[in-house]
Amino acid sequence: MKGARRSYGPLDYGRRLWLRITLWLSFVFLYAPIAILVVYSFNDSRRNIVWRGFTLKYYERAWNNDSLIQAFANSLTIAFFSTLFSVLLGMMTAVLLWRFRFPAKAPFEGAVSLPIIIPEICMGVAMMAFFARIGWPAGLPWPLNLGAITIAHISFSFPFVAMVVRARLARFNRELEEAARDLGASEWQAFRDVLLPYMKPGLIAGALLAFTLSLDDFVITFFTAGPETVTFPVKVYSMVRFSVTPEVNAASTVLLLITLVLTTTAILLQNRSGRD
Amino acid sequence: MNGNSPIISINSVSKTFPGGVQALDNVDLEICEGEFFALLGPSGCGKTTLLRILAGFEIPSTGDVFIDGKNMHRVVPNRRPVNMVFQSYAVFPHMTVADNVAYGLKVSGAERREIPGRVQDALDLVQLGEYGQRRPGQLSGGQVQRVALARALVKKPRVLLLDEPLSALDAQLRETMQLELVRLQQTVGITFVIVTHDQNEALSMADRIAVMDQGKVLQVARPGELYEFPRDRFVAEFIGKTNLFEGTNVGWEAGILSLLVNGLGRVELPCAEHLNHDVGLAVRPEKMLLLDERPDHGYLAFEAQVEKIAYYGSESRVFLATNRGLALEVSIRNDTRAAADEQISGLRWVAWRPEDTLILPD
Amino acid sequence: MDSWRKNPLIFWVFAVPPAAWLLLFFLTPLALIWVFSFGEKSGLIDIHITWTADNYMRALDPLYLQIFLKSFWFAGVTTAVCLIVGFVVAIAITFAPGRQRPILLLLVMLPFWTNLLIRTYALIAILRTKGSVNAALEHFWDWGNGLLALLGVEHLQLLGAQFEPLHLLYNNFAVVVGLVYVHLPFMVLPLYAALDRMDRSYIEASLDLGAGQLRTFRSVVIPMAAPAIVSGVIITFVPALGSFLTPDLLGGTDSQMIANVIERQFKSANDWPFGAALSFILMYVTFFAIALRSVWSARRDAREALA
Numbered sequence: 001m002k003g004a005r006r007s008y009g010p011l012d013y014g015r016r017l018w019l020r021i022t023l024w025l026s027f028v029f030l031y032a033p034i035a036i037l038v039v040y041s042f043n044d045s046r047r048n049i050v051w052r053g054f055t056l057k058y059y060e061r062a063w064n065n066d067s068l069i070q071a072f073a074n075s076l077t078i079a080f081f082s083t084l085f086s087v088l089l090g091m092m093t094a095v096l097l098w099r100f101r102f103p104a105k106a107p108f109e110g111a112v113s114l115p116i117i118i119p120e121i122c123m124g125v126a127m128m129a130f131f132a133r134i135g136w137p138a139g140l141p142w143p144l145n146l147g148a149i150t151i152a153h154i155s156f157s158f159p160f161v162a163m164v165v166r167a168r169l170a171r172f173n174r175e176l177e178e179a180a181r182d183l184g185a186s187e188w189q190a191f192r193d194v195l196l197p198y199m200k201p202g203l204i205a206g207a208l209l210a211f212t213l214s215l216d217d218f219v220i221t222f223f224t225a226g227p228e229t230v231t232f233p234v235k236v237y238s239m240v241r242f243s244v245t246p247e248v249n250a251a252s253t254v255l256l257l258i259t260l261v262l263t264t265t266a267i268l269l270q271n272r273s274g275r276d
Numbered sequence: 277m278n279g280n281s282p283i284i285s286i287n288s289v290s291k292t293f294p295g296g297v298q299a300l301d302n303v304d305l306e307i308c309e310g311e312f313f314a315l316l317g318p319s320g321c322g323k324t325t326l327l328r329i330l331a332g333f334e335i336p337s338t339g340d341v342f343i344d345g346k347n348m349h350r351v352v353p354n355r356r357p358v359n360m361v362f363q364s365y366a367v368f369p370h371m372t373v374a375d376n377v378a379y380g381l382k383v384s385g386a387e388r389r390e391i392p393g394r395v396q397d398a399l400d401l402v403q404l405g406e407y408g409q410r411r412p413g414q415l416s417g418g419q420v421q422r423v424a425l426a427r428a429l430v431k432k433p434r435v436l437l438l439d440e441p442l443s444a445l446d447a448q449l450r451e452t453m454q455l456e457l458v459r460l461q462q463t464v465g466i467t468f469v470i471v472t473h474d475q476n477e478a479l480s481m482a483d484r485i486a487v488m489d490q491g492k493v494l495q496v497a498r499p500g501e502l503y504e505f506p507r508d509r510f511v512a513e514f515i516g517k518t519n520l521f522e523g524t525n526v527g528w529e530a531g532i533l534s535l536l537v538n539g540l541g542r543v544e545l546p547c548a549e550h551l552n553h554d555v556g557l558a559v560r561p562e563k564m565l566l567l568d569e570r571p572d573h574g575y576l577a578f579e580a581q582v583e584k585i586a587y588y589g590s591e592s593r594v595f596l597a598t599n600r601g602l603a604l605e606v607s608i609r610n611d612t613r614a615a616a617d618e619q620i621s622g623l624r625w626v627a628w629r630p631e632d633t634l635i636l637p638d
Numbered sequence: 639m640d641s642w643r644k645n646p647l648i649f650w651v652f653a654v655p656p657a658a659w660l661l662l663f664f665l666t667p668l669a670l671i672w673v674f675s676f677g678e679k680s681g682l683i684d685i686h687i688t689w690t691a692d693n694y695m696r697a698l699d700p701l702y703l704q705i706f707l708k709s710f711w712f713a714g715v716t717t718a719v720c721l722i723v724g725f726v727v728a729i730a731i732t733f734a735p736g737r738q739r740p741i742l743l744l745l746v747m748l749p750f751w752t753n754l755l756i757r758t759y760a761l762i763a764i765l766r767t768k769g770s771v772n773a774a775l776e777h778f779w780d781w782g783n784g785l786l787a788l789l790g791v792e793h794l795q796l797l798g799a800q801f802e803p804l805h806l807l808y809n810n811f812a813v814v815v816g817l818v819y820v821h822l823p824f825m826v827l828p829l830y831a832a833l834d835r836m837d838r839s840y841i842e843a844s845l846d847l848g849a850g851q852l853r854t855f856r857s858v859v860i861p862m863a864a865p866a867i868v869s870g871v872i873i874t875f876v877p878a879l880g881s882f883l884t885p886d887l888l889g890g891t892d893s894q895m896i897a898n899v900i901e902r903q904f905k906s907a908n909d910w911p912f913g914a915a916l917s918f919i920l921m922y923v924t925f926f927a928i929a930l931r932s933v934w935s936a937r938r939d940a941r942e943a944l945a
Contacts, residue, residue: 009335010353010845011838014733023730023742026723030749030822033760036770040763050773093656100649102642111660114668118924119880121897122668122917125904129674129914130667155664158656187648216753219882223904233755240759240887249763252756263751267744294735333842353845366843370861379857380847411941431847 034256041249058246059254068251071235077143078231079214082153086210087203089154090161094202095195097162098169115156116163124223127152131224138226145229152224153214160213161206168202201269208266212259282306283434283467284330289339290491291325299325300336301491307435312461312468314482316475318514322491323471327437330469331360344434354383359428360437363444367412367423373399374408376423380431398430401463418449429464438470442477454481475515479503487511503560509636512558517593519564519604521557528552533635539602540578545630556636561607563632566594567625577627580604582620594620675914685911693915702899702916709895712810712885713878716817717825720874721867723818724825731826732833743830750823758887761816765806765888772803812888813895817878824877825870832866833859865938868931876924896920 008015044055062068093112097105115123131148139145172195180190218233225234232255239248284307291300299322307313315323328334329341332353341348344357359380368376377395386394399405402422412420421441428436441457442450458481461468472478478485479499486496487510495507506512513520523535523543533547537557545557570577580596589610596604604626610616642649675693677685696702731742749757764770779801786792806812840862844854860867882897889895896916903913 009333010851011333011841012733013729014735019726019730019733022723022726026727026822027745029819030745032770033764033819034749034752034757037756037760037763089656089659092652096649096652096656099640099652100642101639102649102653108657111665112656115664117876117928119877119897119920121880121882121900122671122921123664124882125900125913125917126667126671128904129671129910130663133670151663154659158659162656187645212751216751216755218753218755223901233753236755236759237883240755240762248759252753252759255753256756259752260748263748264744267747331842331846333845353842354848354850358846360843360846362839362843364837364839366837366839368840368843368858368862370864379844379849383844383850383853383857384848427843427847 037249038253038256041246041253043246046246058250062247062250062254065247067230068232068235068247071230071232072251074143074146074229075215075232078146078150078153079211081146081150082157082214083207083210085150085154086157086161087207089158090206090210091165091199091203093158093162094165094169094199098166098172112159112162115159120217120219123152123156124220127155127220128223139228145226149221149224149229149231152220153217156217156220157210157213161203161210164206164209165199165202168199172198205266205269208262208269212262212266215255215259281309283309283311283344284469285342286326286329287340287342289326289329289336289341291322291329291334292337298491300329303339303491303493305486305493305496307467307469308484310465310467312458312481312483313470314478314485315469315471315488316478316485316514317473317488319473321488323473323488324439326488327360327439327469327471330435331358331437332356357434358437359431359433359435360439361421361424361428361441363439363441365420365424365444367420367427369412371412372408373404373410373412373415373423376412377408377427377430380427384431394430398426401429401460402426417445418453421445421453425460429460429466433466435467435469438468440471440473442472442474450477457481479515487514489514504634506558506634506636509556509558512634512636517561517605517607519559519561521559521602523555523557525552525554537602539598539600541600543576545633545635547635551635551637553637558634558636559628559632561593561605562591562609564604564606564626564628566606566608566620567627570625571627574629575627576630576633577625578604579623580626581623585620587616596624596626671910671914671917674911675918677911677914679909679911683908693912694919696912697916697919705894705896705899706919708893709879709897712813712817712893712895713875713881715814716821716878717871717875719814719818720822720825721871724822724829724870727822727826728829728833731830746823746826746830750827754820754883757820758816758883761812761819762807762887765812765815767803767805767807769806771806775804776801807888808890808893810889810893812890813885813893816884816888817881820881820884821874821878824874828866828870828873829863832863836862865935868934872927872931876927879923880920 013019039051041058042054042056043051044057045052097109097112127148136148140147176198177190177194180194181187185193216233217231218237221231222234222237225231230238232251236248236251239245284305286303286305289300289303290298292298301322303322303326305326315326317323325334329336330343330348332348332351336349348356367373368379371379374392374395377398378391381391381394395408396405399408402425404419404422404426407415407419407423412423415423421444424441438457442453445453454477457468457470470478470482479502482499484496484498485502487494487502489510495502495511497505502511503515506515509520512518521537521540523537526534526536526542528534528547528550531546531548533545533551533555535543535545535555535557537543543557565571565575567577570579578598580598580602582594582596584595586593586595587610591607591609592615594606594608596606598604606626608615642653673687674685676689676691677687678690678692680686697706727746731739731746734742762769766772779797782797783792786794786796806815836859840858841854844858845851849857879895880897881895882901885893885895885898886901889898897920900913900916900920903909903916907913
């Protein structure tokens, strides 16, 4: 062979060095802070700068921090109920928009996408003002005292679920439903036996999404939470305001792990549902 | 009109894709100046990869490509004296027709004042003179293809590469465009290299055809030569219809090859070469005759039962089976109108001249 | 799609719950602060709705105008950085080998779903005076001095007498870094989707016609990816503009953005009408950006359809 052969074609941009370097640097930028946070949650030093050996004591300390655990429990409870309602409402919205022509459809569609579009801060203060104005009862027993936050979470989560489910429905072959009707199924039976199973991957992905959104939300919760109804992110916020402590790292690592598992599952499910 | 000097030389080019798929296996090919050359083969045979290597979009794993005597290794696509008509046409949707055609001139620094005139000439050449200000989205498939042609030809390339240019068109338009392409090639005198999987397209348009399969070039020949003298079984079967028999060699003597063919019995054929191995025999359906009685000597003839007739308008295909179960296909010309009502059935004689039998050494 | 009249019962069963929820728990709260924004504070918590425009006028006060401009500046710089980096990342992913692509995409999407607060907190640990970046820099400083000592020129103190940690936190720089950190995935995803959809033969055709890689990028890739660029810019710019947490945790006293002012009106200053007016200005900017995009894409469609 004469000379060094150029080994990649003109469109093999993926093999150009500077592109790859930028890509990997971006990933370093995105992941290094998180990785360092996780690593230092195991560091046997309060100052988080030098590695002084492995320890789980900050996990233990976080575990024994009652207000932190209470906040965690609040977050999970809110996420659970928010997911439940968001999936139901999101599914209804998706079917409605996919299936029917009706007057005022465009304004309805616009209104449903608003919670996705508008800045979180606007929604946060609106929710705060709303609950204050209607005199939402304070001091209810747990878990009823989480109602206001849960309602706010449902309001911003269900449009996301609707979006995911609708994307799935867009690929639905109406003839499947017609075949079921042709074979004697009622409208309701066709929905239950054909459409619902078809939507299932979308519903699961939507549910995981709603759960993550609720678990992660800080801004809107910050404005709707009272002193008795602190969620995990709000609690972490108040801790972070004062200092960077390894307990926060430990608690954050646990939450990261939860979201990581949930999101990966959701994305994989969506990819799979996109294929079949 | 075919010059003899090669404008493209492909010297032992192989291409293996990452992942181990070998698309080209030691291909040697020369394409002459001013030729209309076709790369023909089934999908996955490597013909498109070869075309893309000529355009510079793929880099051969080994071997060299010379265009106009220059080694193309290390020459990027935008510096090659070739232009391409893409299978999807790739006419830029965000530009007008005229802008599309002008694009290649602009980016390669043509004299600014010359551009509008050259664009108009190119559009006139493909009969789209009035369409310059349209958007590609407003044109029919056939018109978009003409834009792609004009866009490539306006650059006066040494070679025009066409990747399945007619596959996106419907059958009727395809036939018109075949003639159109040949006319165009004769007008501009540029070497055309076309990739196609459609044998009719290749046979009707090309001066020469290279038949490819599994990354190898099997035969390069003129259309008639390819049809009547295919070099091997694959080419014989791929081009046109053919009856293929397996013959067991029972002896060669004084230019006569004696064979035992499964389903036919003993067959004797003239054969200049002394063969002492088994061979395949190929006979084109239109070379066979369908007779009521056994013909005189000078023909090979076998009795067979008519099983089915397929009517195609200008011809009919008769499917028969010998009493020993060998399937035969004979095509008969419907050269009278009365042929439409003719019933063919029962036992018939199928006959052909021994010299119309092609011997395919295995 | 069926008309709702074809099966009114099913239609109502599906329509009422989401519509009612949206009306009661989303549109009503928004309407409420919209009304508040025309009110006047009276007493500690009471608000008189007097339909005054004073709250909006107050936003034009140089103090707040400056914060608005600063917010736009932060969001603009963030969007520009994200666009440049995001484009490179999107190209690298699009043209990566097929097996790697879903993994790379997942790597881009994951931070998008991890807790914003945790990610911001992680940045604090990196950027603060005794954080990882400065630790690494100090390490380099020591190493550099060692090298100088080897050369016998340490007495010149070329690297300074002492390591000076960079002040990376609690300033405008930290806010922009934080905003880019949070919003990069927003930009990559639409760009990737557009590039992935784009028929590669357009790029090949451009190269084939004699354009170089840069010219092809400018004349073919950018115009064809324009809708995705516009989408990416909007979905990066809008949330960046309304960011609360990033300037709150990473910014200094002079790097506050609109959202921080809004928060103060609702939580500490207790001036809800003014906070509501600021919120609605932020919303109007959002609507304006989205309207701008629809006008742009309508024009583009019209241009492509007409001669």
